[in-house]
Structures are given as C-alpha cells and as structure tokens.
Amino acid sequence: MNASEFRRRGKEMVDYMANYMEGIEGRQVYPDVEPGYLRPLIPAAAPQEPDTFEDIINDVEKIIMPGVTHWHSPYFFAYFPTASSYPAMLADMLCGAIGCIGFSWAASPACTELETVMMDWLGKMLELPKAFLNEKAGEGGGVIQGSASEATLVALLAARTKVIHRLQAASPELTQAAIMEKLVAYSSDQGSNKVNEALLQRINSAKKIHLVPCHLRDKFVLRFAICSRTVESAHVQRAWEHIKELAADVLRAERE
Secondary structure, X not given: XXXXXXXXXXXXXXXXXXXXXXXXXXXXXXXXXXXXXXXXXXXOOOOOOOOOHHHHHHHHHHHHHHHOOOOXXXXXXXXXXXXXXXXXXXXXXXXXXXXXXXXXXXXXXXXXXXXXXXXXXXXXXXXXXXXXOOOOOOOOOOOOOOOHHHHHHHHHHHHHHHHHHHHHHHOOOOOHHHHHOOOOOOOOOOOOOHHHHHHHHHXXXXXXXXXXXXXXXXXXXXXXXXXXXXXXHHXXXXXXHHHHHHHHHXXXXXXX
C-alpha cells in the first residue's frame, strides 16, 4: 500500500467506522457465538499473498463483527466505560502514524512531556492538592495505567514504598527485607446469591443488554454501569423494564 492508496483506503475506513458508530444501536450488544467459533472461519496459517482491502472489510463484517461485544452500544452496561469519541479516533490515527514508544524522555520528549501536562490537567479537574501536580509547586503527578488492575497494583506498590521509607526513617537499623516480610495487604472477603445468578444468566442469554456481576458483602450483585456516550434516558428505562420482566420470571420460577 502506497501513500495514494492509503489516502483512499483511509477515507473508506473512516466511512466504515462512522457507519458502525451510527448503527451500533441496531447491533446485538453481546455476541451469539461459542468459544472457538473464529478458528474454522479463517486460514490456519498466514496467506502467501495479501487479501484485497475489500475482502478484508467483508471478513470484518462477516467474521469478526458477529463475535464482537459492542462496548459502545447504548445497551452495554457491563464492566466500565471506555473512551470513545470521534476526536479520540482521529487522535489514534495520528498516534499510529507517529508510532513512537515513549518509555523515556529521550525516546520521545513530546510524548513524555505531553503526558505530564495532561495529568496536571486531570489533577486540576479533580481539585487535587498542588503536591500531586508536576508543576513547580508539586513533586510530580502520575502516569496513565492501562487497566484498573495495573492501577491497583501501582497503588499497592506505592503504599508499600511509603511505609518502608517511613519505618526506615524512624528505625534506620531496619532493612527493607525485614520490613517487607511483616507487611500485610488487606482485601475484602466477599461468592453468591442464586436468584441474582439466575437473573444475570437470563439477562445475558437474552442479549438485549449486557451486564456483569460483582460480589459485595457475601452477595452476588448485578452491576449496572453507564458506559456508552450515546446512552439516553430511554435506553436506561428500556433496560430497567427488561430487567424487571426477567426478574419477575426468575421469582416466579423460584416459587414454583
């Protein structure tokens, strides 16, 4: 693909993306496939000759889309929101073109410095104390993590480091190893509610909306998260009516 074809195909891809976003409400939010569905539908090895762009787009629609969970559907209420907007998509295109790996300032100065400035923007929006900012009055802000799990791990590591420094300042004779072997991290002890499990099973089997559970104080809880930027009150109301209808069926079955 040369620059000329890239320009043409890029315009076609933007059209495909815009059509996808505009029509996402009409797509089934959760796929109706079984594990392993994809392997028989694509070659077992990389092709010797490239497919045409048209064939690739057709495969995306016929093979990939049937197995996609549509996180930006207004009927997706599971997990958590993910960033999606037309400006963000354009920014992703530019990031792909620049293609730098900003693991250090020298690797790409603008990449590192832009992140610190953006983190200051976020800190100010959250009204954090200046000590959390990268500006002159602060000691440094933060970094962007790729997932909630990574953020939790980094928070634990930061807490551990803070405790080690505090204890070593008070008792210089203590080694880091001696302190670490006594540190304890506490987490919640939370398994199960058969009625809610049955309700979740019905909700996700119907595939009109998509939810995921969590455990809270020994209860199996259904989480309802507003995730898509296109969600309107009507979507939430329809989802709630759907949940109530299925809940009534579950309770009726329990009584029987």
